[in-house]
Amino acid sequence: DTAVSQTPKYLVTQMGNDKSIKCEQNLGHDTMYWYKQDSKKFLKIMFSYNNKELIINETVPNRFSPKSPDKAHLNLHINSLELGDSAVYFCASSQGLIQETQYFGPGTRLLVL
C-alpha cells in the first residue's frame, strides 16, 4: 500500500564503493525525483524524470547516475562513493510536472565511512 517506496532504508558503506538505491511509486504518476537532504536538513533536487525522460539534471557529480526503466521506477546509482555523499536521499513523485504536489518516499540514509 506504500505510495512511494525506497530500498534500502539504511546504507552504510566504505569510501570508493558503488551502491544503488531503488525507488518505486504505485500512484500512477508521470514524474519522479531524487532529492538529497544534508545534515542541516537542506533539501536539494538532484534529478527529475517525466515518463522515463530526464528533465532536470542539477549540478550533481557524474558519479551519480539515475535510471528510469519505466515511469513507476527511478533508481539512483552512485559510483566511487565519497564521505561527502553521506546524506538522506529522498525519492518523490508527482502526477504532472514540477509545480504539482509531490509525494515523498521514506528516505535512504547513506553513511559513507
Next chain:
Amino acid sequence: SQQGEEDPQALSIQEGENATMNCSYKTSINNLQWYRQNSGRGLVHLILIRSNEREKHSGRLRVTLDTSKKSSSLLITASRAADTASYFCATDRSKLTFGKGITLSVRP
C-alpha cells in the same frame, strides 16, 4: 540560490497555542507549497497555494500568500504535540526549491 527561506528557524510553543511560520522568496512563482517532515521520515505535503490566491485553509492549517511582498505564512491553530516536526516551504520555477525548514516543538 535558495528560493524559499523560512522564519523563525526554530519555534517552541505549548500545546493549544497557535504556531505561525513565515516563508520569504526571491523571484516570481506559480505556486507555493508547505510540507511537514517528522523526525526520520519523508516529507508530507500539507497545502498548495496558487499565486492568484491570497489565503487557503485546510483543517487547523491556514496559509496566506502575499506576492507583492514575496512572502507566505503558515498558521497552525490549537497545536498538538503531534504537530512537532520540521516545516518547509517550497516554491516553483523550473523546479521545486525548498527552504531550510522550521523546527516546531509543541510541548504537552
